[in-house]
Amino acid sequence: MKPFFFTSLSLRSRFLLAMGIVFIPLVVVAVGSSIFLGHAANTLNRIVEQPVYKLQTTSRLQNQIRKSYVLVKDHVLTPRYALRTQFESEAQGVEAVVAEMLEKPFFGAQEQSLLANVRREWKDSVVLANVIFSSDASRAALYQLDQRVNQIMFTLDRMYDTYYTEINMLRADINASEKRFLLIISAAVGIGLLIAVVGAVWLARSVLMPLREFEKGVAHFANEDLSYRLTLNNHDEIGHLAMEFNTMAERLLAHRQKLEELSVRDGLTGLYNRRELEKRLQEEVQRARRYRRPLSVMMLDIDHFKNVNDRYGHQAGDEVLITVADLIQLNVRPVDAVCRYGGEELAVILPETEEEGVRIVAERIRATVEDSITTTPQGDMVHVTVSIGLAIFPGHGDTAAALIQAADQALYTAKHEGRNLVRSL
Known part of the structure; x- marks a missing residue:
């Protein structure tokens, strides 16, 4: 391919091609933006929906366990049959929350293991609580229940730590994606500027250089030098204008020579006047x-x-x-x-x-x-x-x-x- 095949195109095609080259970076930016925004939206949904759900359900589970534990403590202080019935209801609520959390696929293996430990500890706590409700409660039994509940709360706190670690990882993922996107944008803008400069220089050379040649031709004409000819080999509109310019120059030169001849010749005899x-x-x-x-x-x-x-x-x-x-x-x-x-x-x-x-x-x-x-x-x-x-x-x-x-x-x-x-x- 010749380095200046561009000049063989028409000016209209040349401008359209230059505009197309300039728009390439914009297309890259648009495509990159859509990909980044889609990825960022998915990541944001994971951050907003899943961790929030985990935090909310874990907090609900802790509150449910505390309410159940408070009923046992109240029974120790003031034994009442209604407290046992209420405890059984609250204990079933704890089991329901744990079962709900275990059914969610987005809980990781570590979280699943911690929830299994919570469920096991809670079942043992329910057994211990039933013992307390069915006999005279002793401080030793209540102490054991208290230790188990604290262990459950500790396990749930570990789950909180897991959630926060996951959130931080997702934030880091978004930051990395943002950096990649900014890098893509910067590269696209840089490439776009480079292409625009190259295209502008290319376009300017293919248009301005012939125009300078036209300026030379006009300057020669202004000095009455009708023998000057444009040496342009362009096949575009400027090339056609150059051909017309040279043809016009030939005609003007012929007319001037004829006029000069007529100005010094006698019209009848053809002799000098x-x-x-x-x-x-x-x-x-x-x-x-x-x-x-x-x-x-x-x-x-x-x-x-x-x-x-x-x-x-x-x-x-x-x-x-x-x-x-x-x-x-x-x-x-x-x-x-x-x-x-x-x-x-x-x-x-x-x-x-x-x-x-x-x-x-x-x-x-x-x-x-x-x-x-x-x-x-x-x-x-x-x-x-x-x-x-x-x-x-x-x-x-x-x-x-x-x-x-x-x-x-x-x-x-x-x-x-x-x-x-x-x-x-």
Whole structure:
């Protein structure tokens, strides 16, 4: 089993499992409590019912024997026949109590033996008492009866000691059970706390760590770093959110790249727009100045473009403009930047290009456009030419604005001298 298989569960299952783990100690406590309480109740019943019965019956037996003995003593002092009849009744009561006690199964072997001794001593006492009732009582006979009754009382006192010993043992049993119960409760609580801590850490790691990863992703997004991706392999709801997050990031990055592309491109021709021209030319001028490298700029204008729009329509003019833009891109290097400067006017930035090189490229573009024909959507065949002005850094200007101005003046010269020409200052 993998140590973090927990993360493969759904968050709902994860929380339910964690709650179940936390409730295990509570179940243990409940079961232990019921067992202890049942045992304690049985032990308490034994303490309350059986010993109380033993104490009560033994006390009743002692009182019964005392009453019987007092009747014999009264007869010795004042002989009366009624006392003998009453003694016989009380003596039968003593026998009945002893018989009742001997029938109870919860009297132990020692108690049974002591009760047997009491019964035997009492029978001998009854015989001695009958002797006293049937003849003139002597002090010697009364003394013997007194000794036997004292012996019986002593035996019953020993039974009291046995009862108290039993009660103390039962109390010790309850105390031991209480200690065991407290130990079980303490262990269950300790285990429960340990399980709860482990479960909480486990649950927190499986939830908080992915959330921290999400925080990193959001922080990267806040810093416009749309290339950051969440590296979560969870198969739960958080994992699905991470996948959606990465998918959203891909889409946002694609949209941003598209927007950036649209922000620097001309919507019709796909060439760089004038703002991008100025930005790139500024960067190239700084690089050329820093490293003392050549740089050239080319300005192009489609000759008599207004006539094309007036004769064939603006849609045909757009087709011509697109064709010329494509032809220019076919004749320059990938490092060269072709831009739409405005209207039918185009510009090209040529890094690492001197005057001779830019003239060759310009003448190739001029000739290519002159030899091309554009077919309009209406089927018309349109033939156009371009005029081109050149400016070379730093001879014609050492700033971006100066180069644009120089190339534009050269373009004006080409147009003034008859168009379809390449000129420089």
